Amino acid sequence: MSVLIRNGTVVNADRSFNADIYCEDGRIVAVEPGLAAPLGAEQIDASGCLVMPGGIDPHTHMQLPFMGTVASEDFYSGTAAALAGGTTMIIDFVIPSPGERLLTAYHKWRDWAEKSCADYSFHVAVTWWDDSVYEDMGTLVRDWGVNSFKHFMAYKGAIMADDGVLTQSFPRALELGALPTVHAENGELVDYLQKLLLKKGIVGPEGHPQSRPPKVEGEAAQRVIQIAGILGVPIYLVHNSAIESIDAITEARRRGQRVFGECLAQHLLIDESVYFDKDWGRAAAHVMSPPFRPRAHQEALWEALSGGILQTTATDHCCFCGDQKAMGQDNFARIPNGTAGVEDRMAVLWHHGVNMGRLTANEFVALTSSNAAKIFNIYPRKGVIQVGSDADLVIWDPQLTRVISVENQHQQVDFNVFEGMRVSGGPAYTISRGKVVYAQGTLQAQRGAGEYVFRPAFPAF
Amino acid sequence: MSVLIRNGTVVNADRSFNADIYCEDGRIVAVEPGLAAPLGAEQIDASGCLVMPGGIDPHTHMQLPFMGTVASEDFYSGTAAALAGGTTMIIDFVIPSPGERLLTAYHKWRDWAEKSCADYSFHVAVTWWDDSVYEDMGTLVRDWGVNSFKHFMAYKGAIMADDGVLTQSFPRALELGALPTVHAENGELVDYLQKLLLKKGIVGPEGHPQSRPPKVEGEAAQRVIQIAGILGVPIYLVHNSAIESIDAITEARRRGQRVFGECLAQHLLIDESVYFDKDWGRAAAHVMSPPFRPRAHQEALWEALSGGILQTTATDHCCFCGDQKAMGQDNFARIPNGTAGVEDRMAVLWHHGVNMGRLTANEFVALTSSNAAKIFNIYPRKGVIQVGSDADLVIWDPQLTRVISVENQHQQVDFNVFEGMRVSGGPAYTISRGKVVYAQGTLQAQRGAGEYVFRPAFPAF
Amino acid sequence: MSVLIRNGTVVNADRSFNADIYCEDGRIVAVEPGLAAPLGAEQIDASGCLVMPGGIDPHTHMQLPFMGTVASEDFYSGTAAALAGGTTMIIDFVIPSPGERLLTAYHKWRDWAEKSCADYSFHVAVTWWDDSVYEDMGTLVRDWGVNSFKHFMAYKGAIMADDGVLTQSFPRALELGALPTVHAENGELVDYLQKLLLKKGIVGPEGHPQSRPPKVEGEAAQRVIQIAGILGVPIYLVHNSAIESIDAITEARRRGQRVFGECLAQHLLIDESVYFDKDWGRAAAHVMSPPFRPRAHQEALWEALSGGILQTTATDHCCFCGDQKAMGQDNFARIPNGTAGVEDRMAVLWHHGVNMGRLTANEFVALTSSNAAKIFNIYPRKGVIQVGSDADLVIWDPQLTRVISVENQHQQVDFNVFEGMRVSGGPAYTISRGKVVYAQGTLQAQRGAGEYVFRPAFPAF
Amino acid sequence: MSVLIRNGTVVNADRSFNADIYCEDGRIVAVEPGLAAPLGAEQIDASGCLVMPGGIDPHTHMQLPFMGTVASEDFYSGTAAALAGGTTMIIDFVIPSPGERLLTAYHKWRDWAEKSCADYSFHVAVTWWDDSVYEDMGTLVRDWGVNSFKHFMAYKGAIMADDGVLTQSFPRALELGALPTVHAENGELVDYLQKLLLKKGIVGPEGHPQSRPPKVEGEAAQRVIQIAGILGVPIYLVHNSAIESIDAITEARRRGQRVFGECLAQHLLIDESVYFDKDWGRAAAHVMSPPFRPRAHQEALWEALSGGILQTTATDHCCFCGDQKAMGQDNFARIPNGTAGVEDRMAVLWHHGVNMGRLTANEFVALTSSNAAKIFNIYPRKGVIQVGSDADLVIWDPQLTRVISVENQHQQVDFNVFEGMRVSGGPAYTISRGKVVYAQGTLQAQRGAGEYVFRPAFPAF
């Protein structure tokens, strides 16, 4: 199985140049201008297109059991949708219930993920603490290629990790060369505000953002950064949505701390007004945590991406359909949290980032794949087009136009938060491990073709 | 009983001017140049001196039961020492044990304080929560003139208020028009670090600052400020010692939050090196929380005072003698926390503040009395020299020089953290409620002469 | 001439209390509950009203010769309008032409101001430098009660003071005990951007904000604060309109610098969209410098007022009628800069500040008079209600409602930037130097009744 | 000419791995474990060593005519010293006199540099403005591979570019795809302070830091960043030495601006106390601008390097011997500014960075070569070990120890600011364009072997 991509412009995070790319057996074998086509190689003409590393979405939740239901998108459909959008790898989350062995949960998720069409890997959540957690973290790092552990500072009474758990888990990650990642919201305050709002009779989706204001996120970001700083461990904050978090990360970096920050495509483009939609279903469809914010936060997120304060973009892809969202009809706190995006991330970031002059094409690559690959220590296997790297590529046509809609998406969910958005620039072809899996609008993803990516410990930072 | 002070320069927070001051029955009755002496009035010649409002120390702990012992300084000796230093009022703390009714504790402290020579008032600590606490807060505000409630974010397993308690207590204070005050250190991290250090065999006083680094304070300051911001309540942070806290307060004020900050005289002048003293006793004598910091923090504290980021100065006066400190001989975490200062605060602040050009004399007055009076809502009864105010005054001689020492102090403790410091400027006379209680080196304080100061709710901010 | 105000609530910056106020010969003689009316005293019933110090507007330009015309509001009409709005004192600006002796210009303005109905004083601008300027600054401070000097960092080729002038003038002000004040915009950049825009064919009012973006102000604020810091001189920044300036002031205060900041009522309430009005005249009527800003800046200004980062409110009252504005019909850079506001400042600040919960009534007093009085060293003569102070008062009726309009204003200009704004709360009576000059809608201002206020050097900071 | 490096650990900015490296004709031809040695290839055993990209020093001044004399180090000796320290490329500065054509100056410097032993390139300074400068900038970018232009905000009356020049030059650089670089100090203030100090009789080297305090640098950094922001052009600040500059850069990056920052090895390790050396010669030997700073600034610089706020390290290598420094015997302002460092940068940064735990080895590579290569758009030709890159390498022996001294240095100057510093870690071999030029203590540099590096415009940011 071999593919030759001709006449395109290669765009890496560090530079752009004209070259053909030849892939064989899932790897990139040559990157040079004017390559001759070996016998039997499929040829793709990339004239007028950019050839970029396939996207990495470092934050998805396929078929997640959550809030009394299960996310509608499974690993098969979800990775297929990803490929259709130019994303060739996801990092999903293993989330053990409190009391459940980490290894047990890990294997459960590995089973679920076997049907994936694209490469995948797992962060494992630390939702409780005892000696077995300490042990399992070691096993996961050494034997199973897990180099990041997730901590939820919200969801009190469920999967929340309080300061006691954090101070056990972070030093353990440090000695293993693994990276703690964090969902930063003060769960105690969320709980207080939810009860207060419900008591006042505010039960609709508009209660959701009021129960999780920016300061609730900012407080937790500040706290966990300080805790990590005291314990001397690098840290990665997922889905930063607020100026307050950006301030916290900025200040920490100025003080020399290794703090990394992620931003969701949704938070860059959608504002808080969606929760005040008269249509309950539409409002509820936007319920996710952290919630969408007033507009000023969006501009700050874009700025933080350009300025290098935030390094990665993701989606927190977690799909619940209308009937699932309806579980919270009488109480916003029971609406399953989550929105989709894995298919659309690349296109909306290109359109609003590169087309609008906020990002160069190289910065786009850094923010959609290279930086995630570096932080999660799979670079240069992933995240760059060079000889020896995995042949995960997207051939990007800047002229291609799409109106995003639930009607034309591959995602298994009945809503699209970007509904009606016209974007210019999108994948003409997606190549996963050397195979063309998406070609000019036709998805050719293969169930189970995705492989598990072992991520070694002790990255370069 | 009447006193006429002649020929001095009156220094208030807002301006200086030449005037005589006539006091009768504990109040200031006239402030004008060239006053004639009424019959029988004691006359004091204040030529060459500044006449300022007596100091208010808003943070002392007289005869505090703490860490298995009781502070050596009682309300009598402590207020006498205060008067000798030019301070005419203290605000001490009622600290109920977890489970103890606030009112019960309050009356216990009132009894203890009856022997005070100077005026006094009380903050009451919220160290736990149930409905009785809610009720007692109301009673204390309405019937007993308490307008501030203290919360300890440190001292896990003892008096620590976690985020759950804070989110109950702050809204209650808000509705009562009372001010929450906070000791900001992350108790969870202190506990973790203490255990870690002890496990490593670090048991001496040098372990104290290592278990409470600046970030431990900064984290708690950030957190409580955000919590207060979300709940819409003003807040007062006691004994800020670190750049991190100053940053947090600065940022909050920029965002429009009503956040007030206090600074101790000790933190302004003493650095972390004291904990590395070869003499265990000397090192232990400096153990207090927050601990003394690297030098850069001191300069930042002075800057924050000049720039209006911090508004008050205090001492956290809490005395333990050598034999008490010895309780922690084998474990720094058992050394009773506290240092003395109520007698020296005014002089060291004058010398290092005004003499060194960091503060004007007016700013000195603001920082030693007026601002505390305003924040704790007893202005202009206290904190200013004007007709109708309490006759609490200090006649300050800028020429007076003293070498601070345990040998010449009035404080009831066997150590002075400022030992050997030569300061220029000090009280020639102190007048409390219209009586001369300290005159040219002679203390004439009277047991029980101090009165309890009722502080009304709903201040001007 | 005496007045007794009964049954009101006295509101000072530091507290509120119930008291009657008796004024005689222009001064406050008694402030006590239940005062008996002396023979012949005019009595005012202030039931349901607040009695506050009269407003001080520290930034006006009456009858200013500027950009080839003269402001339409003169000292008589302007101070009358001020009184109608509850403002009893203005500080205007003497602006010498480059080369003109400061003293000459000063006396010219003194002459013009003799017809004022309310008290007034002058900042004097330093628009050029030679030895005579050095000399005149001394004379003005010593003999004429000028304690503040203004510097324009914008208006290149006209009155701009470059860094060379600033480094001469600031040390001179420091040795005289006077305060440098600054209009902070980078004049070089404004000039560059104006030319660039005009070259691109952007000649309408929308070019005005584009030629003076927030960074142009922020840069100058940063620069002048650093220059003042290096030279060790306190500084006052007029009309801060941008987040960037607030950041600069905040940071400086954190570092202990004495930096004061002013904010205009207009910038608090009007945003940039006015420059895109289809009606040229309406758009041009809003041209002033700094220009109105995007909304986020307004919220930041309110926050900076609440948090104590900015201390004063003003109007930069400078009136040009439609025919004067028309001078810039073909070139936005020729539209005379200025808007009115001296009559409306108190009401709009009350309505949007106090009624909206952003400010307490005491903070309102601090921001409309007390702080200006302290900074410009005329406190407690002005800015507070206490015995001995000038009898400049406003009796504020929180129930009084007005729809602001050019139709019902006293300002001599054909436009009102607050047109149509309904505000609750306004002056029932204004008292200037002990005389009732505005009573229940009737203005009784007297030409020439205002007195020049001598402001001594060496304030308390 | 070919070289095979065996058994080393390759350290790039993004990761470390074990591989042999084969170089031929000046390029890297293979990077794989277990390479066989081609016939005739020189073999180097790198066991126990790290193989890293050769250092790039982006800021040197060889044989610079400055302040009435000429730097003692020429392009031959300077690049030889660089190679001895592991640095294989320098970027020097063409500095036209005001009025001199840029192209004329450029060719003069090109002539001087022909004798270089290592690769070199040039920033060209814009020290004045007219149409010819505009033209020459274009020619330099298109025909001569110059992609960066330098601006001095200090040195009033000589090479200073005022705001007027900056606003001409920056937009020109932007349209050419070139990067403006800036020496940020407020020249007006330096001039004022120099004259003030000299007037006070302060003529010795201690006057140097007093005339250029941190705020003088911070102000200029703030200003130029705002100017660049308004004009929409990326910017690079050379030799940041102060917390104030770091703050400015941090804030700009948070706002999304492309701002890059450089830091000198000297500023990381030397503090202000050197100017108070009793020995005039020693004190004067340290005179450079910006001057050395109080210690707190050094820690902040290290933190900014770790946190990604500053991206490059350099030396501003500019050598003047004792007799040259003596020109300022009576006036510190006449001491030729400059210190050496090109030979020692790598070693001191390794020792105090990597050995002290502040940096990982990968971060060291980023900070000594990769980031400079990316910013100045010669990556991956320089700054990384990969197939196709220039064979500029350093084989780093972490065990190698050296006591830095003027006695054992190759630099042509009679002083070393790191004199007596013992460092662990240094170059065992240096390879320049595929030739071994330094081997186990023996320098084999060849006059004129260095080549001029053409740097294309329009980098990836």
Ligand SMILES: [Zn+2]
């Ligand atoms: Zn989450």
Ligand SMILES: [Zn+2]
């Ligand atoms: Zn998630």
Ligand SMILES: [Zn+2]
């Ligand atoms: Zn405490």
Ligand SMILES: [Zn+2]
């Ligand atoms: Zn205490």
Ligand SMILES: [Zn+2]
């Ligand atoms: Zn102005």
Ligand SMILES: [Zn+2]
């Ligand atoms: Zn003005």
Ligand SMILES: [Zn+2]
């Ligand atoms: Zn320089």
Ligand SMILES: [Zn+2]
């Ligand atoms: Zn240089």
